[in-house]
Amino acid sequence: MLKYELIPEQLMHEGVITASNLVSPEMVDEDIILLTHENDYWHRLRSQQLSPAEERRTGFKLSPLLVEREMRIAQGTVDTSLSAFENRVGFNVAGGTHHAGSNWGEGFCLLNDQAIAANFLLSHRLAERILIIDLDVHQGNGTAQIFRDKPNVFTFSIHGQNNFPFRKERSDLDIGLKDGITDLEYLKILQDNLQTTFESFKPDFVYYLAGVDVLATDKLGKMNLSIHACKERDSMVFATCIKYNAPVQVSMGGGYSPGIREIVQAHCNTFKTAIQLYF
DSSP: HHHHHHHHHHHTTTTOOOOOGOOOOOOOOOOTTTTTHHHHHHHHHHHHHOOOOHHHHSOOOOOOHHHHHHHHHHHHHHHHHHHHHHHEEEEEOOOTTTTTTBBBOOOTBBSSSHHHHHHHHHHSSSSSEEEEEEEESSSHHHHHHHHTTTTEEEEEEEETTTTSSSOOOOOOOEEOOOOOOOOOHHHHHHHHHHHHHHHHHHOOOEEEEHHHOTTOOTTTTTTOOOOEEEEEEHHHHHHHHHTTOOOOOEEEEOOOOOOOHHHHHHHHHHHHHHHHHHH
């Protein structure tokens, strides 16, 4: 998508970052993928052998370059997770492929980047209690399925109840919102549940999926949030991570407003908010 090129360009244009802040990831190793995705699914995906129905479910026409792209996105999230230990926050300009389950791809997601990175941290004993905060307008059904039997990963999703995916998985905390929800109500729900979740679960690492498809202008979102509320949402998440001393990795997730400028602005606000709070 065009936004993945424009976000870093805009941040550099505004002087928020420099080219030295950007790193191009390699392709993630197969053994890291297999900590999260089933062997059969991964090998059929890699060899372009998904059934026609499975391919339709992804929304893509499969190609080797598409699989490579997903592998680089996943490694980018692993890399930025590791950098978050040093800098307290790390960003993948892409990512948020939360509809991919352990043995399926769906909704333009083939490999689940934050799930792969979370399992990498757990397998290397770099974290013990991981919280995944998914604020994309669509439920993180793949993430919920992958971690449904893992008590050391808490999946927390605030999403549109009447939006895709229409068959939802069960997260540890699901908050399905009505269509047309507005700024104050959304932010109150988020603030209350962030606080209680951090206090009860006590994460030592956080993943944040910062989709901007919650905007009122989004073609697919069905919510009625302003760009100011979207920025305030980000501020709440980062401030809570700071309060509880939990490093956070951020992946971008969805954004489908008709105007690319608004999408890029909303995503860039996430970066700028983090920089203001952390640096």
